Amino acid sequence: MQENQIIDLLKKTLSEMLLSAKIERERKVLAEIKPEGIRDAASALVRNDVRFIIIAALDSGLDIELLYHVDLAGRLLVLKTKLPKEAPEIDSIADIIPGTEWAEREAAELVGARFRNSPNQTHLVLKKDWEEGKFPLAKPFKRLPDVVAPVAESIATVGATAPLTPLMQRKREEAGLASQPPLSYSIESQMKEVHQLIEQSGFVQRGGYDPERRKLRGVRK
Amino acid sequence: MKIEDISQQRVLIYDPERCTGCKCCEMACANRNFGTLELDKSHIRIFVDPKNFDREAINCLHCANPVCLNACPVDAISKDDETGWVTLNQMKCIGCCSCTYACPLMAAWFEEDRRAANKCNFCDGSPNCARFCSPQAIRVGTRAEAMELAKRLYLGGK
Amino acid sequence: MKKYAIFWGCMIPQRLPSVEIATRKVFEKLGLEIVEMEGYSCCPDPIVGRYMDRKTALAISARNLAIAEKKGLDTVVLCNGCYETLWEAREDLEDKEQRKEVNSVLSKIGRTYEGKNKVRHIVEVLGDDIGVSEIKKLVKNPIKAKLAVHYGCHLFRASEGEDMWRKPNQLTDLVAATGAQINRSKLDQICCGFPTSHVNEEYSMNSNLMPKMEAYQQMGTEGVVVCCPACNVQMEIGQMSLKKYGKKYSMPVFHLMELLALSFGVPPKELSLGVHRSPVQQLAERMV
Known part of the structure; x- marks a missing residue:
């Protein structure tokens, strides 16, 4: 199977589940897929004489990245999928490709990815009495330092280092000032503009900002 | 290119008279x-x-x-031939702390978490400390400067 | 009537509205017009802006600068933190590549920034455009107090070739113009400890604020003049938290604009100095 044929096969079987696919170098294809598409991909690949190599599990702070490496007659295909750490779950493909069972168990133990309907969930590489819920290769679930995160979150949501308190509003009125300063949060259209700017500037991807919940992803002390 | 004239090597220059002690660096x-x-x-x-x-600073002088x-x-x-920056490879380090004792400034220090020494790496040529210093008390310049x-400062201009 | 686009920042409207009142009164007395920058946002804070995400922070700063640019005015700031952030952003945006990238984001919200306006600190505006002698003429109630001047680290930010002491000296001259006696010393330059207080409060208190307060007290300083609300808040809140360590100080700390307003004859009651967490009100009534 040629590199282009691999990409075509993925496009055909996954359609919108396929996020990107490119020929990274000669005889290597890198494709990013949604986690929901992994079973369809595995079924399609297994019909094309695939040889499973390994699942490399990485912790990128906010997400767990699983890199499924497979060999298609001398050509390497890497299927990359990101599991958000809020719910790092993906369907097991051990019933389709039995060789993945050990790799899945390793990823589950070391970084904390959860495989639904996995046939065997006992420890593989760690000792039997290893503490539950502790993963040796996991990184802290955050992107920004703890000191910076609350203020950064406030800037992204209200456009100021902190929201205006009702007490201060009253004090401003008593002092003869407008109760709302001309900051963006006082003007609805301007607040919308700031929100749009935050989303457009890449803070969602790079800073881990969740525009729907209006919060930074991750846990803080 | 090899640094022949050591006085032209780029180093961090700290001027205590400009420093405000804010520790932004x-x-x-x-x-x-x-x-x-x-x-x-x-x-x-x-x-x-x-x-x-x-005020006084302790930072690597990249001797x-x-x-x-x-x-x-x-x-x-190792000391880079081209730039003259002294860098430490933590993968090779065995954590013996010889460097921390040898350096009169203790510019190389022992990092408990990784059980290895660590030191200034000159941020690949654009040190972050110099970038964020408002009074420019720490800046990049040549060793001659x-x-x-x-x-x-220390010899009264002699 | 000369116009200035004032960038109030977050701290002044939200925590020290007295500075806002004082600035409006001082501008009125000087015959200057304040142009509001409607819809501005946080500059963002120099500590947070540097470490949240550089590109996002730069886009936010560029939007703020664009608001003033649209009005054809320089951005005048009353806060050292805002000065640092906006100055740094403007310097970065001199670079065409970076400006192009930021403008591609700004264009999506219908704005552009061309880098035509400057960022100026209020100290510069009063010192260069108005002049200390002009300020002196307006002083009705000469200040009768021994004051110390705290510059704040970011006031030392200077363009290449500019003397870093230019703005701090202007600040000292402005304070001297009000008739106050100035206690000058080496510690004026030392940071209030605001940046490190985010990370390690105890360390910041011990290494910066406590020695400063101790020295002020020994010199018989009656009040500290700052030109940054962040320094002001840190020195006031810091005095309160120093009580935890068994140190009691009651050093009034206030903004340059409040001092000018008082010396121009604005009664202390009109400035609503009660928002301060240090005995500024009492000092104000005593010194004019």
């Missing part, structure tokens, strides 16, 4: 190298005398003939 360094703002994890440290308000390099038993420390400043 320490936070900049810790963030760049460790992704945190904890001041303990910085390659540059600023000290403010609480009585006379004199012409580094003692840390000579003290290292496993060659984990640094020597001139040191002579003026």
